[in-house]
Amino acid sequence: MNTYGFLRVAAARPLLRIADCPFNAEQTIQLLAEAETRGINLVVFPECGLTGYTCHDLFHLQTLQRAAQEALKQVVTQSGHVYRGVAVVGVPLALSGQMFNCAVVICAGRLLGIVPKTYLPNSQEFYDARYFSPAGNAPFSEADFCGQVVPFGTDLLFRCRDWNDFTLGVEICEDLWQPVPPSSLQALAGATVVANLSASNEVIGKAAYRRQLVASQSGRCIAGYVYACCGWGESTTDVVFGGHSLIAENGVLLTESPRFQRQSHLLVADIDLERLQHDRVQTTSFNEGHSATELAMPRFRRVEFELEISPRQPRLLRAIESHPFVPTDVTTRDDRCRDIFQTQIAALAQRLTHTGQPPVAIGLSGGLDSTLALLVVCKTFDELGITRDQIQALTMPGFGTTGRTKKNALDLAAALNIPIREIDIRPMCFEQMRLMGHHPFGIPLDYETVDSLTEKLRQLPADQRHDLTFENIQARVRTTLLMNSGFVIGTGDLSELALGWCTYNADHMSMYNPNAGIPKTLVKFLVKWAAENEFDGSPRATLLDIVRTEISPELLPTDARGGITQATESTVGPYELIDFFLYHLLRFGATPQKILFLAEHARFDRDYPPAELRHWLGVFLKRFFANQFKRSCLPDGPKVGTVSLSPRGDWRMPSDAQVRIWLENWEKSS
Numbered sequence: 001m002n003t004y005g006f007l008r009v010a011a012a013r014p015l016l017r018i019a020d021c022p023f024n025a026e027q028t029i030q031l032l033a034e035a036e037t038r039g040i041n042l043v044v045f046p047e048c049g050l051t052g053y054t055c056h057d058l059f060h061l062q063t064l065q066r067a068a069q070e071a072l073k074q075v076v077t078q079s080g081h082v083y084r085g086v087a088v089v090g091v092p093l094a095l096s097g098q099m100f101n102c103a104v105v106i107c108a109g110r111l112l113g114i115v116p117k118t119y120l121p122n123s124q125e126f127y128d129a130r131y132f133s134p135a136g137n138a139p140f141s142e143a144d145f146c147g148q149v150v151p152f153g154t155d156l157l158f159r160c161r162d163w164n165d166f167t168l169g170v171e172i173c174e175d176l177w178q179p180v181p182p183s184s185l186q187a188l189a190g191a192t193v194v195a196n197l198s199a200s201n202e203v204i205g206k207a208a209y210r211r212q213l214v215a216s217q218s219g220r221c222i223a224g225y226v227y228a229c230c231g232w233g234e235s236t237t238d239v240v241f242g243g244h245s246l247i248a249e250n251g252v253l254l255t256e257s258p259r260f261q262r263q264s265h266l267l268v269a270d271i272d273l274e275r276l277q278h279d280r281v282q283t284t285s286f287n288e289g290h291s292a293t294e295l296a297m298p299r300f301r302r303v304e305f306e307l308e309i310s311p312r313q314p315r316l317l318r319a320i321e322s323h324p325f326v327p328t329d330v331t332t333r334d335d336r337c338r339d340i341f342q343t344q345i346a347a348l349a350q351r352l353t354h355t356g357q358p359p360v361a362i363g364l365s366g367g368l369d370s371t372l373a374l375l376v377v378c379k380t381f382d383e384l385g386i387t388r389d390q391i392q393a394l395t396m397p398g399f400g401t402t403g404r405t406k407k408n409a410l411d412l413a414a415a416l417n418i419p420i421r422e423i424d425i426r427p428m429c430f431e432q433m434r435l436m437g438h439h440p441f442g443i444p445l446d447y448e449t450v451d452s453l454t455e456k457l458r459q460l461p462a463d464q465r466h467d468l469t470f471e472n473i474q475a476r477v478r479t480t481l482l483m484n485s486g487f488v489i490g491t492g493d494l495s496e497l498a499l500g501w502c503t504y505n506a507d508h509m510s511m512y513n514p515n516a517g518i519p520k521t522l523v524k525f526l527v528k529w530a531a532e533n534e535f536d537g538s539p540r541a542t543l544l545d546i547v548r549t550e551i552s553p554e555l556l557p558t559d560a561r562g563g564i565t566q567a568t569e570s571t572v573g574p575y576e577l578i579d580f581f582l583y584h585l586l587r588f589g590a591t592p593q594k595i596l597f598l599a600e601h602a603r604f605d606r607d608y609p610p611a612e613l614r615h616w617l618g619v620f621l622k623r624f625f626a627n628q629f630k631r632s633c634l635p636d637g638p639k640v641g642t643v644s645l646s647p648r649g650d651w652r653m654p655s656d657a658q659v660r661i662w663l664e665n666w667e668k669s670s
Helices: 021-037 053-060 062-082 173-177 182-188 206-221 273-282 284-292 330-354 368-384 403-415 426-436 450-458 468-483 494-499 520-533 537-548 568-572 575-588 592-601 610-626 660-667
Strands: 006-013 042-044 086-095 098-107 110-116 142-145 148-151 156-160 167-172 193-198 224-229 246-249 252-256 265-272 301-305 360-363 391-395 420-422
Touching (some): 006 224, 006 246, 021 042, 021 062, 042 193, 042 224, 053 062, 062 086, 086 142, 086 193, 110 142, 110 148, 110 301, 173 206, 182 206, 193 206, 265 273, 273 284, 360 368, 368 520, 368 537, 403 420, 403 537, 494 575, 520 537, 568 610, 592 660
Parallel strands (some): 006 042
Antiparallel strands (some): 086 098, 098 110, 156 167
């Protein structure tokens, strides 16, 4: 997994006895040994974990101070035998006549550095300033400890020589709760993972705020954040600790521990360092923050270390959604659909208002995309107070139109009280083919009628149904009719744009396309959501039947029974795979090899053999690069998510870019 940039981290919550340093050291070492067996690269322990945070005035007694140092020596020494990764341990240290609340960074039995706590809370239940000196009071930058002279200070970053994407920053509890936490400056200086050693007690509402704080800081820093909090053993006198540990990545909470548990625990997750670096490179304003705060930026010292990669468990310890555009949680999904639907309506309303509220034309095929576009148009007209008779729907059956889709188009228009015209495009296509001298599928047109030609086409064997000119003529005839009927509303979706699965200057073109930013998997859920939440009666029944209809452009002849012969997904691949590939390529810049790795962990391997996954990814990459010229001249349309292909709203790519290096990476996955 390290090949693909995943760092396995853990927030440790060991059993603890207040002021029992030998016991606490033993528990720490036991968890380090467990971390080794689980292939964890970084373990973060709680604040003052070797003594207990609630020792209070005992911190001033030399017996505890010496016991804390002995416990730390034991952990440093023993960790070299049981754990090969990086450990960050909390301990109070008496240095040069002052007591500092410290985080000690250890790797494979070597002490790398000591980071003191910057901000000391001293109100309500907290009295840190009574016992400790703030980091700024230290008159030294090195400490002699465990036979080593090691760096000391808040200006330390720990950089892995073997893994350039892994640089560790450290802060302690209250540091996070400040307006400008040390981790903000550490991230600007290169830290990709932040460790927080915490002793945060429980009061009503604090857990929710803590959760929000950790996730938000990871997002501001575009970093991984490992927050390790002490557990129930710290509870004494008037304060109770729940051991609420959290791991977040760039604004997303990956996992959190249960609270109030009475046993040791390792909260484990895999942080994607490649994804973090991609987002930092893409977010140019992140690096501008460095210059904006230049006067306040410390000169960080970098402590380098080597990380021996531990053995791995076979699966990732993080969720990989198989449908990244469609939330699995029903409530979240409903909220997402509502937001997108309202975004589409607002965008189209602005364009129609600006253009004088012209009558609109829309091609209605009985498929998902045109259905969603029509629903948006209807709701937009309702919001603007325009009567629906200003919507000119055209259904234009051709050689491949099935009875089911035609009926759904007519039924939907009737249910929505939309005027609709049915125009048989076959005669126009027939005449254009005659003028061009084109013989579809090798069938002469000299003595044919439209009906006789249609019947002959239906008898064609499946292996002879290939004629691009025949398909394009139908698509462009439909667009010609629409363009002569009003302000054309486009219907094509994001997935089709990624594949180039649209005929240039046909369904590729319109005056405005409200679907341009919506992937096919989400289109399906949007139509279903609209059916269940925005409509009832006959419109709902028709919409649900459209959702169940097989996806097809219906540009090739139907079979002898009038059924679909051109299933889109058998040509370009299953849309759930296309959308997965598209999301990880564009949103996170993943390599083809990593995309396949993620696809397997998203459990696509249950439905698609590895060879099939690999095949469809190859098809996707070739089509994506070959069809940028179509995306370079798209009509306007709203950006609704983090992935968009508009050359104005998001994606800018040379139309003649070569796919070679992506295919070379893809070929290595075989």
